[in-house]
Structure formats: structure tokens, C-alpha cells
Amino acid sequence: MRTIFLPKKLCRALIRYARKQQRTTGLIFITKTGKPLNRSNIWRDMKALCKGAGVAPGKVFPHNLRHLFARTYYTLEKDLFRLADILGHTNVDTTRIYTIESGIVHARQIEQMRLMVT
Numbered sequence: 438m439r440t441i442f443l444p445k446k447l448c449r450a451l452i453r454y455a456r457k458q459q460r461t462t463g464l465i466f467i468t469k470t471g472k473p474l475n476r477s478n479i480w481r482d483m484k485a486l487c488k489g490a491g492v493a494p495g496k497v498f499p500h501n502l503r504h505l506f507a508r509t510y511y512t513l514e515k516d517l518f519r520l521a522d523i524l525g526h527t528n529v530d531t532t533r534i535y536t537i538e539s540g541i542v543h544a545r546q547i548e549q550m551r552l553m554v555t
Contacts (some may be wrong), residue, residue: 439525507535 443451455465466474479499487494503524510520521532 442523504535507532511536 451465455461458465464473468474468478476499483497483499483501484494487497507520507524510523511517514520517529517532517536520535521527521529524532524535526532
């Protein structure tokens with residue numbers, strides 16, 4: 438079992454959505470046929486959005502949303518251990534994978550240090 442923390446603003450939006458959909462019990466997100474929305478439904482919808490966004494479909498997966506959350510959280514908080522707790526990782530090395538920066542970012546940071554004195 439995993440605990441998921443939701444911001445109050447998102448909780449209010451989910452409640453409004455459930456009311457609009459006339460859902461008082463059970464699942465909030467379902468398909469047109471009434472089945473639970475699952476990873477494959479989300480995957481298909483994400484792939485469909487790629488064309489309009491000009492993004493290669495081979496680069497988009499539902500797990501990207503987890504990476505986006507992790508990178509955003511780490512950028513704002515710089516707390517790898519708390520991020521590991523939130524993501525449910527027992528090993529912080531697993532969490533570190535989400536926070537690794539590209540070579541371009543490293544080069545930019547080195548430039549900003551202005552280590553060269555002339």
C-alpha cells in the first residue's frame with residue numbers, strides 16, 4: 438500500500454469533478470464503458486497528445502509524470518531523502534536517478550561560477 442499526498446487545491450478539484458460526474462462512491466476516473474481508467478488508457482491518451490504538441494511519441498510514457506514530479510520536487514526542495522520517502526523508495530540511490538542533471542546543466546553551472554580570473 439502506498440500513501441499519496443494531494444494538495445488541498447487538487448482535492449477540491451477532484452471533489453468538483455466527482456460531483457460533476459455524479460460519482461458519490463467508487464472510482465472517480467473511469468472509461469466510457471465504465472471500466473477503471475488504467476495505465477494503458479493514460480498511455481494511449483498521452484501518445485495521442487504528442488502529435489499536437491510536436492513531441493515524438495517514443496519519448497512519452499506515463500512514468501514520465503513520476504519523473505517530472507520528482508525533478509520538480511527536488512528542484513524546489515533539494516531534499517533527496519524526503520523525496521525518497523514520498524516516492525516510496527527504500528534506497529535513496531533509486532531516487533537519485535530521478536535527479537541526475539544533464540551535461541548541459543553541469544556546464545552552465547560551471548560557467549556561472551566564473552572560476553577563470555583574467
